Amino acid sequence: MELFGVSATLIATFVGFGLLIGILFGFFGMGGSFLVTPALLVMGYESTTAVASGLAFVFGTSVIATLKHRDLGQVDYKLGVLMIAGTTAGIEVGKIGLEALEHMGRADTVVSVAYVFLLGGIGLFVTREALKSDGGGGLEHDVDEDADVDDAEIPEVAQKIQSYRIPPMMELRGGFRVSLWMILLVAFATGLLSGFLGVGGGFIRMPALFYLIGVPVPVAVGTDLFEIVFSGGIGSFLYAQSGAVDLSIVVPLLSGSALGARLGAAATSLVDEGDIKVYFGVMLLLGAIAVAVRKLGGVFEIPVMDTVSLVIILGAALLVSGAVTYSAIRELRDEADGRTVAADV
Amino acid sequence: MFGIETLGPNAQAAALVGIVLAEAVVLYVVYGWLESTFGPSVTRVLQGRCAVMDLVFGRCSAAENGGARQ
Numbered sequence: 001m002e003l004f005g006v007s008a009t010l011i012a013t014f015v016g017f018g019l020l021i022g023i024l025f026g027f028f029g030m031g032g033s034f035l036v037t038p039a040l041l042v043m044g045y046e047s048t049t050a051v052a053s054g055l056a057f058v059f060g061t062s063v064i065a066t067l068k069h070r071d072l073g074q075v076d077y078k079l080g081v082l083m084i085a086g087t088t089a090g091i092e093v094g095k096i097g098l099e100a101l102e103h104m105g106r107a108d109t110v111v112s113v114a115y116v117f118l119l120g121g122i123g124l125f126v127t128r129e130a131l132k133s134d135g136g137g138g139l140e141h142d143v144d145e146d147a148d149v150d151d152a153e154i155p156e157v158a159q160k161i162q163s164y165r166i167p168p169m170m171e172l173r174g175g176f177r178v179s180l181w182m183i184l185l186v187a188f189a190t191g192l193l194s195g196f197l198g199v200g201g202g203f204i205r206m207p208a209l210f211y212l213i214g215v216p217v218p219v220a221v222g223t224d225l226f227e228i229v230f231s232g233g234i235g236s237f238l239y240a241q242s243g244a245v246d247l248s249i250v251v252p253l254l255s256g257s258a259l260g261a262r263l264g265a266a267a268t269s270l271v272d273e274g275d276i277k278v279y280f281g282v283m284l285l286l287g288a289i290a291v292a293v294r295k296l297g298g299v300f301e302i303p304v305m306d307t308v309s310l311v312i313i314l315g316a317a318l319l320v321s322g323a324v325t326y327s328a329i330r331e332l333r334d335e336a337d338g339r340t341v342a343a344d345v
Numbered sequence: 346m347f348g349i350e351t352l353g354p355n356a357q358a359a360a361l362v363g364i365v366l367a368e369a370v371v372l373y374v375v376y377g378w379l380e381s382t383f384g385p386s387v388t389r390v391l392q393g394r395c396a397v398m399d400l401v402f403g404r405c406s407a408a409e410n411g412g413a414r415q
Contacts (some may be wrong), residue, residue, distance in 0.1 A: 056365050063369040233362060240358035250365060258372035262380060329391050336392035 006248045014249060015256035018057075023321040025058075026065045027267055028206065028280055029222060034277045035317050038294065041248065042310040052239030053249040055224040059232030060254040061261055062225050069222030076173040076219050078224040079183065083205070086184040087227065090191020097196050112295045114258020115197050120288035124206055127281030129155075129211075158214030161186075174216045186212045202228060203284060218268050260321075267328040285317035 021035050036057055040050035069075050137232040154162070154176075166179040188206045202224055209220035239245055290312040297305025349360045386405040389395040395405040 056361070059362070060365045060369040063366060064373045069372050118407075233366075236365065237358045238361050240361040241354045243354070243357070245361055247361065249362065251368060254365065254368055255372060258369065258376055262376050332388060332392050334392060 005251075011252045014252035018253040018256025020256075020317050020321050022061060022065075022257030023259075023264040023267075023324055024283075024317060025061050025225075025320075026264025027271075028202075028264075029081040035313055036253065037321075038313055039310060040291070042306050045249070048239070048242070048244040049246050049249075051220075052236070052242075052244035053246045055232055055239060056236040056245045056250045057253045057257070058228060059236045060250065061257045062228035062232050064258045065265055066225040066229055067221065068220070068262055069225055072218070072222070072265065072269060074173075074218040074268070075226050076215070078170065078208075079172055079213075079215065079219075079225065080185045082170070083187045083209075083223065083227050084182065086187025087194065087205070088229070090188040090193075093188075093196035094192045094195025094197075095302055097192075101106035111197055112291065116288045116292045117191065117293070118197070119203065119284050119291065122203065123191065123281045123284030123286075123288060125281070126207060126284065130277035130281055133261075136222050149341045155211045155213040156167070157211055160213055161212055165216035166305045171220075172213075172215060173219045174214075176214060178213055183213060201235075211215065215232055221268065227270050227301040235300070238315035263328075264321075265325060270331040271324060271327040272331075279323045283316045283320045286312055 003277045008342050016037075017039065024035070037050045038052040040046060040053060045053070064107060066075060098107055098111070101110050161182050162176060162178050164179050164182055164310050167176045168180045170180050171177050188210055190208045193204050205227070209224060210214040210217050215223065216293040236245060293305050293312065294309035297303065297309065349364070352374050366397060383400075386395065386400050387406055390397055390400050399405040
């Protein structure tokens, strides 16, 4: 059976895959192109189609997830606009660095190695922090705009950055103040890495907003998504000019991820981040391993390693989205049990 | 797909981004309606206060006391 000239099985596969990615995207504000592009490559799509369709999909999903986070009061528009400005400048400089490496004929190797180390490094850091806090030390997901954030809940590096009182100072959601220049510096640095590695950068920006600026995690996620709406939209337009975006991939993926993003965003209000942070770190680590495996497969010309890489990525996505769903349902059940006990008393 | 192939590169790119944006907004509204309509019942099923079949046959509406046992 076919719909719009595409097999129903393929459409169902994309819808299911989209649901999985949507949960991760809605919950963490990352994981779109990082998961979709390798999957499309292994499915036999050309690299430009895989990258362009992945980007268009990320654009659509980020629109939905941002709207949902906006409803929950988890988007800081002021911070988002500043991050867009700093990131755009950083991406331009990063691209210049990448072009210089291309002239030297070393871009592919350097970028792959940097990608693996960065992904692995952030994964190790997040996992270590999560284990150090023993699963219960994370910030609450519910954000009260007027409430001051307890210093103990802000990472040390962020406290240091917040202590630099270079005017003008910006008041951000969560009730704390950071220098405008520090925000632009962090945005520029994340944009630099993003442009250099040629990735969307959600996995860099979201931890950077939390660990470097001290933005509460849900606001970091919502604000990151708000920024992806713009970067994803512009990127999709540029790729679409050369006809690289395939709507038969994007439309079904988006219909699945729209539901997943809603579930993921809703789960941020239920699940204690400490329970999940360790899975997030592990997913990044597995992502780094998957990229390394694919790269080694290319160097040693072993095509099956592409499939191994995909299995690792899909397994990691399934594991983490399953953990998010399980934790959300467990919280709902605990909440219900608590109410029942209270009613019985 | 969607008959935009006949347009020029810029118009086609703009149409494509517009289609993705429109799909995203439509899905947001439709899933939002589904969530507000069926969300409370599905939540009660997930909480274990209601059976799946009760949800299917529309017998899973929220009680005034939140469904707690009397």
